[in-house]
Amino acid sequence: EPEVTQTPSHQVTQMGQEVILRCVPISNHLYFYWYRQILGQKVEFLVSFYNNEISEKSEIFDDQFSVERPDGSNFTLKIRSTKLEDSAMYFCASSVSSGGAETQYFGPGTRLLVL
């Protein structure tokens, strides 16, 4: 069964460094998402991406963050100048289409720790 994959599974970085989190969505999916989950808290929406453009973003997704689809398979989240509070689990998700009826399938997550 096709699945969303994410690399790395864990990332440790120093405060102020840049990190890139990678995701490979399910191949026939057209909509891509990033979510984050700070330890012990709920999952929060960051950004959605379609047709090589951001379609929606939350207030969390400020200028520190950027997303890119550098090729036909990868979808990346870049966090510039990381802060301690960026430590969280970051989930990538994908869906065939948008709208309330469409299931988003999540990757296994990347656990980011900023020291």
Place this chain on the structure above:
Amino acid sequence: AQKITQTQPGMFVQEKEAVTLDCTYDTSDQSYGLFWYKQPSSGEMIFLIYQGSYDEQNATEGRYSLNFQKARKSANLVISASQLGDSAMYFCAMREWQLTFGSGTQLTVLP
């Protein structure tokens, strides 16, 4: 205002018994989707079941069923015949555009 409310931070159930995890939601949209995800201690998010706002019948997927009461804006997850492997965090989520998650319920299945 909270869009998704899960009022049970923790629940315990005996193995082989059924358990209901509560979820209420708030939306003014007519078209939306309700989802339940399972998050085991390993951290991944596993899709369990989906209910569309226009679906007249409650969704079922194996041992999972969704008790959808639209007028009350509730979408409770029922797990029948609980297994030890069901111990995990369970999140209710609503999709109008992006997914909005509740705070989760930690379910522990006791042997």
